[in-house]
Amino acid sequence: MSVNTEMQDTIEAMVQKGKGIIAIDESFPTIAKRFKPIHVESTEENRRYWRSLILSTPGLGDFISGAILFEETLTQKNDAGMTLPDVADENGIVAGIKVDKGTIALDNADGDKVTEGLDGLAERLKVYKTQGARFAKWREVYPVSTSNPTPLGVEVNAEILARYAAICQSVGIVPIVEPEVLIDGEHSIERSFEVVEAVQHAVYHALHRHKVILEYTILKPSMVTPGKESTDKASPEDIANYTVKALRRTVPAAVPSINFLSGGQTAEEATENLNAMNAIFQSEPWELSFSYGRALQQPALDTWGGKKENHKITQKALLKRARLNGAARNGTYKFSMEKE
Numbered sequence: 086m087s088v089n090t091e092m093q094d095t096i097e098a099m100v101q102k103g104k105g106i107i108a109i110d111e112s113f114p115t116i117a118k119r120f121k122p123i124h125v126e127s128t129e130e131n132r133r134y135w136r137s138l139i140l141s142t143p144g145l146g147d148f149i150s151g152a153i154l155f156e157e158t159l160t161q162k163n164d165a166g167m168t169l170p171d172v173a174d175e176n177g178i179v180a181g182i183k184v185d186k187g188t189i190a191l192d193n194a195d196g197d198k199v200t201e202g203l204d205g206l207a208e209r210l211k212v213y214k215t216q217g218a219r220f221a222k223w224r225e226v227y228p229v230s231t232s233n234p235t236p237l238g239v240e241v242n243a244e245i246l247a248r249y250a251a252i253c254q255s256v257g258i259v260p261i262v263e264p265e266v267l268i269d270g271e272h273s274i275e276r277s278f279e280v281v282e283a284v285q286h287a288v289y290h291a292l293h294r295h296k297v298i299l300e301y302t303i304l305k306p307s308m309v310t311p312g313k314e315s316t317d318k319a320s321p322e323d324i325a326n327y328t329v330k331a332l333r334r335t336v337p338a339a340v341p342s343i344n345f346l347s348g349g350q351t352a353e354e355a356t357e358n359l360n361a362m363n364a365i366f367q368s369e370p371w372e373l374s375f376s377y378g379r380a381l382q383q384p385a386l387d388t389w390g391g392k393k394e395n396h397k398i399t400q401k402a403l404l405k406r407a408r409l410n411g412a413a414r415n416g417t418y419k420f421s422m423e424k425e
C-alpha cells in the first residue's frame with residue numbers, strides 16, 4: 086500500500102460525523118500533576134490501569150475515533166494481555182502517538198518557547214508504526230503577552246511543525262499539527278484572535294513550503310478565548326465567531342478536520358463552545374471537532390479517585406463526556422443534557 090493510501094484510510098477512520106479524538110498522551114510530569122489531586126501515585130502500573138480503563142470503555146468508539154497515546158502506552162497491555170493499541174482498535178478507535186519531547190525557552194525571543202524532538206523522528210515513527218500507531222501529534226506552545234509571541238517565535242515554531250508534518254507523511258503517518266496558543270494571562274479575546282490568526286497563518290505558510298499534503302493532516306488549534314485571568318467574559322457564541330473567523334482567514338479548505346484542544350477550559354465550557362461553533366457554522370469546509378485531554382478525562386478522574394471498585398462508574402462518566410461532545414459535533418448539545 087502506498088503511504089498516501091495509508092494516510093487516506095487513516096483520515097477516513099479518524100474524521101467521522103459525531104466523533105472526535107481523546108488525548109491521553111500526558112508526559113510523566115503532567116500525568117503526575119493530574120493524578121496528584123486524587124492521591125494516585127504516577128507509577129507505571131497506575132498509568133497502565135488508567136489508560137486501559139479509558140480505551141476499553143464500552144461504547145467509547147461511538148463518539149471517539151482516535152486516541153493520542155504516550156510512548157509508554159504503546160507497549161503496555163490490559164489485564165488480559167492485549168496491547169493497548171489493540172484494545173483501542175477493538176473499540177473502533179485509531180491509535181496515535183505524541184512524538185514531541187516537550188518545550189524549552191527559545192533563545193533571543195524572550196518569553197517564547199520552542200519544542201524539541203525532531204532528531205531521529207523518522208526512525209522513531211517507523212517503530213511506533215509497528216506498535217500500532219497510525220497518526221502522530223506534535224505541540225508547539227505560544228505564550229501570550231503584549232510582546233509574545235515574538236515574530237521570531239511565530240516563524241520558528243511554524244517551521245518546526247511543518248518539518249515534523251513532512252517527516253510523518255514520508256512514512257505514512259498522519260500528522261496532527263498542534264499550535265497551542267495558551268489561555269494563561271489577562272489578555273482580551275481580541276488579542277487572542279490577533280495571535281491565533283498570526284500563528285495559523287505562519288503554520289500554513291510553512292506547511293506549504295514543506296509540501297505537506299494538507300488532505301492528510303488534522304489541525305489541533307486553540308479556541309479564541311479571553312485569557313484565563315482576563316476580566317472580559319465571552320459567550321460561547323463570541324468564542325465561536327472569533328474562532329471560526331480566524332480559521333476562515335488562515336486554514337485552507339483542503340484540511341479535512343479541525344480538532345480543538347481544551348487547554349484549561351472546564352469540561353462543560355469545552356463542550357458548550359464546540360457546540361456553538363457547530364450550531365452557528367454548518368457549512369464550513371472542514372469538520373469542527375475535538376481532541377480534548379482534560380475536558381474529557383477530568384470528570385472521569387474525579388469519579389475514579391484511584392479506586393478499583395469505581396471502575397464501571399468511571400467509564401460511565403467518561404462515556405457521558407464523550408457522548409455530549411459527540412452531540413456538540415452536531416450542534417445539538419443542550420446544557421440540560423448534563424443532568425441526564
Ligand code: 13P
Nearest residue numbers: 108346347348377378379
Ligand atoms: P487538553 O485538551 O487538556 O488541552 O489536552 C490536549 C492536548 O493534547 C494538549 O497537547
